[in-house]
Amino acid sequence: MYNFDDFLNFYGCPAIVLPQNIAKFWYGIMEPVSFENVSSPDFITEEGLPFQVVDEMDFDDPKTDYDLICHLGLRTHKTNFLFSFREDKYEALCLNIDKNRILWISKLMSFVWIDTVENIQNISLDLEQLNQIE
Numbered sequence: 704m705y706n707f708d709d710f711l712n713f714y715g716c717p718a719i720v721l722p723q724n725i726a727k728f729w730y731g732i733m734e735p736v737s738f739e740n741v742s743s744p745d746f747i748t749e750e751g752l753p754f755q756v757v758d759e760m761d762f763d764d765p766k767t768d769y770d771l772i773c774h775l776g777l778r779t780h781k782t783n784f785l786f787s788f789r790e791d792k793y794e795a796l797c798l799n800i801d802k803n804r805i806l807w808i809s810k811l812m813s814f815v816w817i818d819t820v821e822n823i824q825n826i827s828l829d830l831e832q833l834n835q836i837e
Contacts, residue, residue, distance in 0.1 A: 717772065720796040728789050732757055732769045772797045 721729050733754040736744055744753035757767050765771040768788050775786050776797065787794050 717776070718798040719772065720798065722795070725793045725795070728793055729795070730754065730768050732767050734767055 719729075733746060733756050736753050736755045738744070738753055741753060741755055745756045746754040748754070757770075760770055760773065762770060762774045762777055765774045771788060772786050775784065776782070783796070783798050785794050786797055
């Protein structure tokens with residue numbers, strides 16, 4: 704059987720695929736703040752930059768990166784799309800789908816949507832066959 708370490712579960716939220724080299728620029732549901740305005744921020748980066756969690760979503764006026772992708776998805780009615788952030792400097796992929804389980808198969812550089820245990824077993828068998836071909 705294939706090792707399913709790359710199995711991801713995104714229950715109730717879109718899967719966001721960021722290239723590793725830009726992940727540090729993705730703020731998710733946090734926004735940068737200053738120590739002058741916030742005495743005890745929710746998070747401080749290794750570089751010493753303070754962030755505050757924004758737990759009130761505003762899709763009409765997105766304040767966080769996560770609000771931005773929700774806004775784009777609602778506005779365009781797309782379920783899978785590339786989006787830009789940080790003034791269009793970076794791009795990432797939003798996989799906003801009905802199925803909550805996604806398998807990343809690094810060897811194939813592919814995502815697979817999974818809805819049942821039988822589907823997982825079929826994928827596993829297919830990958831074993833692929834390994835035998837190589």
